[in-house]
Every structure is written in C-alpha cells, then in structure tokens.
Amino acid sequence: MDAASLRALQAPLKSRYKDSPDAGRVTLKAKGELDDQAIACKVETGRALAVAGLHPATGGSGLELCSGDMLLEALVACAGVTLKAVATALEIPLRSGRVLAxxxxxxxxxxxxxxxxxxxxxxxxLTFEIDTDAPQEKIDTLLKLTERYCVVLQTLANKPSLDVNITKAA
Known part of the structure; x- marks a missing residue:
C-alpha cells in the first residue's frame, strides 16, 4: 500500500469521526473461559483459542502461553503496524524491519x-530495527509518530481508568 492509498482509505473515516466524534469511539472486547482441568484460561483470539497459564517462574509448565509474553506480543504487533502505517503515510521506504520488546x-x-x-x-x-535509506530526521519523525499513535504503547504509558468487578454466574 502506498501513501495515497492509505490516505484514500482513511479519509472517509477521519471525516466521519470529525463530524461525529462518537462514531470514533469503539469498545474492543476480549473473553476467556477458565480451564476446568488446569490453572489456565482459554482466550478467544478471533482466529484461534490461546491457552494462557502460569509462567514457569511461578510454577507453570511452560506449555501454556504466558500473559506477560502476550502483553509484549500485543505491544510488538501494535507498534509494528503503527510504524508501518506511519512510514507509508510519510513515504519512508522500509526494505525490512523488526520490532523487539x-x-x-x-x-x-x-x-x-x-x-x-x-x-x-x-x-x-521497545526497539525498532529498520532497513531504510531515509535521513535521520525522517527516522526521528517516524519514531515520534509511532510512539504517539501506537494504542498499546500509549495505554501502557498513560494508565487508563480501570473498573474491575466479580459476579456470580447465574
């Protein structure tokens, strides 16, 4: 995708959100089921079932996913997509790149x-390794905007209000 295609794709969304601010508000959801056999939680990812369990440092077997790893993976995914979108919008050519957390x-x-x-x-x-011929000034802007617009990074950096509760199943 090039910058023009990205702008064309996002322009109607940006216009709609400017005209109707509430249209830009979306509630993302995740859910899981407690495993009845192990200390684990089965999380629906939309593509597959991810089974999260205790980290080996807390007594886990290492066979299940660690939620801490999943948090870092979410950060890598979000930061990588954001960096790629910003690079596209700024017309910064990236031959390759890696995101490490x-x-x-x-x-x-x-x-x-x-x-x-x-x-x-x-x-x-969080580290980005990119292969580009872009000047350092553009790379600095790329990092600044990636930090600014990465949802997971900003969520970690600016704690959201949290509402935690427990109810008995009916």
Whole structure:
C-alpha cells in the first residue's frame, strides 16, 4: 500500500469521526473461559483459542502461553503496524524491519514472597530495527509518530481508568 492509498482509505473515516466524534469511539472486547482441568484460561483470539497459564517462574509448565509474553506480543504487533502505517503515510521506504520488546519482572511480587516487590513489569524496552535509506530526521519523525499513535504503547504509558468487578454466574 502506498501513501495515497492509505490516505484514500482513511479519509472517509477521519471525516466521519470529525463530524461525529462518537462514531470514533469503539469498545474492543476480549473473553476467556477458565480451564476446568488446569490453572489456565482459554482466550478467544478471533482466529484461534490461546491457552494462557502460569509462567514457569511461578510454577507453570511452560506449555501454556504466558500473559506477560502476550502483553509484549500485543505491544510488538501494535507498534509494528503503527510504524508501518506511519512510514507509508510519510513515504519512508522500509526494505525490512523488526520490532523487539523486552520486559523485566520480579516474580517475588507475583508470588507474594516480598510485599515490596512490584507485581507487573518494572521496565519495558521497545526497539525498532529498520532497513531504510531515509535521513535521520525522517527516522526521528517516524519514531515520534509511532510512539504517539501506537494504542498499546500509549495505554501502557498513560494508565487508563480501570473498573474491575466479580459476579456470580447465574
């Protein structure tokens, strides 16, 4: 896809969202079923069933997906798509590229071993490796706009309000 095709594809959406701001608001949903045999949750991905379980550092077998890995994978996916869209819009030719995410966890917090240890990622590093002849100024703009428009990155950077509840099944 080239810049003109991307603009043509997005122009009616942008116009609609400007005219009707509520049209731009979408509720994404995910759901899963608790596994009745293992400490796992079966998550519907839209394409397949992903079975998430305990990380080996918390007693898991390693056979199921780790939700922490899935979070990093979502970040990589979103950042990669965003970078590619921004590069297309800015007409920055990319011969190839890789997106890498790493995150540091202290499982003492998750397991309740140390009440002072954080539960969750302490640090996440996101790296883009791109093969391009674009000047550094364009590459800097590419990174800045990718950071600005990546939904998952911005969600991690700017904590959304959360509403957590539990109900009994009927």
């Amino acid at each position: 790493e995150g540091d966890l202290d499982f003492r917090g998750t397991l309740g071993v140390d009440k002072e240890a954080r539960v969750g990622f302490e640090e996440i590093r």
